[in-house]
Amino acid sequence: MQLLTYPRDSYSLDGEWQAIPDQYEMFRDYFDDFVDDEDGDSAALPDDEGQPALSFESIYEPSASGTDDITDFNIYDGYSVAVPSSWGEEIPEFRHFEGWVWFARTFDREAIDERDRTFLRFGAVNYKAEVWLNGERLGEHEGGYTPFSFEVSDELRDGENVIVLRMDNERYEDGIPNESTDWYNFGGVNRSVDLVSVPETYLRNFKVETTVGDDSVDVRVDAWLDGPDADAEASVTLPELGVDESLTSDSDGRLSAELSFDRDDLTLWSPDDPRLYEIELAYGTDAVTDRVGFREVEVRGSDILVNGEEIWLRGIALHEEVAGKGRALDTEDVQTRFQWINELSCNFARLAHYPHTEEMARTADEEGILLWEEVPAYWDVNFGDEDVQELYRQQLRELIQRDWNRASVALWSIANETDHNDETRNEVLPEMAEYVRSLDDTRLVTAACFADETDDGIVVRDPLEDDLDVVGINEYFGWYYGDSDDMQHFQDDPDGTPVVISETGGGAKWGNHGTEDDRWTEEYQAAIYRGQTEAAAANEQVAGMSPWILFDFRAPMRQNEYQRGYNRKGVVDQHGRKKKSFHVLRDFYTSNPRQ
Template structure:
């Protein structure tokens, strides 16, 4: 169960860390293959710590041992004096000479136990490390984590020492064939501790996480609250309160660490969360000495025929897709970066955004709650995943679970996406993805399950033939008519089922370099891109099965495979460039979203 940290008081370990690149992957078991003592253990030479010349001994301890580094040492690393990096950071953006480095980097910092208010138990929590992480505290290995975009934590209660404590993290942003994503992606691989690091102290028995679910009846709002206890159940009272609505209900235990409550609120007393009215309420959950307060919206997401419904009302999803990236910062966004994205999203007239192709920072969903923007969130099951491998399937479930348990209280999150542009002719994929859809529903059945799929051209027109459709609540369709093939208005040939599964055009668009002008027939010009948008808008707005769109993409982003004279390492499909300059397509899309057609 994901450790809920955001609403809690915690001690930040952001700030200056020391980074040490380890391209040859030597420092974890430093020279163990070369020098061993009689017991097979690594040793320092000579035994007394100094040679006859009075020089310091060469230590053969591994980098995670605090004693392996020092001011007067000839060891090949020093965790107390590496490259200084201010975390969170995509470290290659902080140190330009390592901008294209992929592989092992060691991060280290110290903290004093007296710096934070300590409770019975303390956890070390990472918001995200790309891609693999292994963590030590005071030379004791805490554990490891795979997956570059979701949070993880380790209990450190027994490893804490009075005075100075030393954290060492091995980050590995190598691309792996058996990873999720695998070796090939169309985005840049920003390695680093890209999100915040915190110490979280809690009572011995504490609230690990909780979930609020809402369903609507004619005249009532039905609320289910579940909470999970970490630690021995003490028989203490648990409760959930929504003070602004006069709710204070006891939580009943199932005897296995789970507490729950169900209650009903008169619908006239509640302002339901919606894009037009993003009302949030304080939800206070307590158990014994522990208490958490979070801001949660009450609302219901559903489908009916080909429509997406919010609180029973049809909503056409006026969206845009975006990556998590900022020029010069990589994936380590701050609050100002997040606010800038929502400024663009609101200026476009959107009520919806697709956070592609991996979990973005939690602050995006929390800000979307406040701004009234519905979200599509996804894991990077992207392109050619080896779906038949059982270990990959377990990693797949882990990444889904960590995302969902992090954001299942965000009213803005409407769709969980399980895959992007996977081969619908792959029989193994067609067996595994429905299982993943079921797994998502087991975790959270109050939102819609989707995936970004392809369509096929047949004698009957453009047809959705992906067998995954019957397992999805909403089908995302990625198509690039007018750019990679066909004409922009060919989308009008998409065969329509008026009561079929709702379709969201999850990607469409074309490339343009900001400031490059010409005719509507000149590829890579703003005019060409704008004309694609006009044709796509015509097709999307006239098909009753299409319930929305999220064109590709809000802003230009780094992509190593894009190297022609217009791109130079960037995907130029943004309606804004990487410096925030708007292209003509931005205004075409805004005019459509603000029109009376929807």
């Protein structure tokens, strides 16, 4: 169960850390096979006076670094980098480095407001992480975009404590994502690091689910405890709604409460009115507070409904990236994204192709923007490998349990552009869809798929459609093939599965002008947007769209004279300058298509 940290008081470990690149992977136990003392421990070569001069202790041992020896690393004096950060952006000479990097910092125990138990929590480390505290190994984590934590209650020492982290941002054939992606591999401690202290038995996480009826709104609250004591009283409070109810234990070991309201007694969350209510859960001496919205998302025929009312998703897709900063967004960066999203008159955004910072979903709650969130099951995943399948489930679980209380999150996506002719993929992805529903069946399950051109028109032949609530279609008519308005030939079924055009568009370099027939010009891209939006609005089964993409982003495979390492399909460039397509899309959305 994901550790709930956001509403809790915590001690931030953000700030200056020391980074040490380890391209040859030498600093972790490398010399153990060469030099051992009589006890089998790491030894050291003596100097002329018989004193150790060169330490063979591994880098995670605090005593292995210092100023009195000639060890080839020093965790107290490496490259100074900020955390959170994409470390190659912090140190330009390592911008393209992929491999092991060690991070270290110290903190004083007296600075922590300790309770009975303390956890060390990382918001995200790309891609693999292994962590030590005071030389004691805490554990490891794989996956570059989701949070993880370790209990450190027994490892904390009085006075100075030393954290050492090994980050590995290599690309792996059996990883998720695997070796090939169409985005840049920003390595680093890309999100915040915190120490979180809690009572011996505490609220590990909770979930709020809403069912909307004609006259009533039913709310179920579930909570999970961690610890030996299960005898204290648990409660849920919604001050603005006059609720103060006990949580009761059920047969699954969860604490739960079921609440019911007259529909007129509360305001449902929606893009038009993103109303949030304060909620507090308490157990013994532990308490967590949050702000949640009550709403229901469902499908009826080819329509997507919010609180029983049809909505057409006016969206945009985006990556998590800032020029010069990589994937380490701050609050100002998040706000800038929502300024663009709101200026486009969007009510929807696709957070591609991996979990973005939690602050995006929390801000979307406030702004009334529905979200598509996904894990990086992208292109050629080794679906048949059982370890890969377990990693797949882990990443889904970590994302869902982090964001399942965000009213803005409407769709969980399980894959992007995977081969629908792959029989193994067609066996595994339906299982992942059901796994998502087992964690959270209050949202819609989707995936970004392909459409096929036939003599009868454009159709979806992906067998995964039968297991999805909403089908995403990635298509680039007018750019890679065909004409921009070819989606008018989609063989739509008004009673079929809702379709969201999850990607469409074309490339343009900002400031490059010409005619609508000149590729890579703003005019060419704008013409694609005019054709695509008109075709989408005319199709009954299309329930929305999220064109590709909000802003230009780093992509190593894109190297022609217009791109130079950037995917130029943004309606804004990487510096925030709007292209003509931005205004075409804004004008289309402000005309309220299908509403």
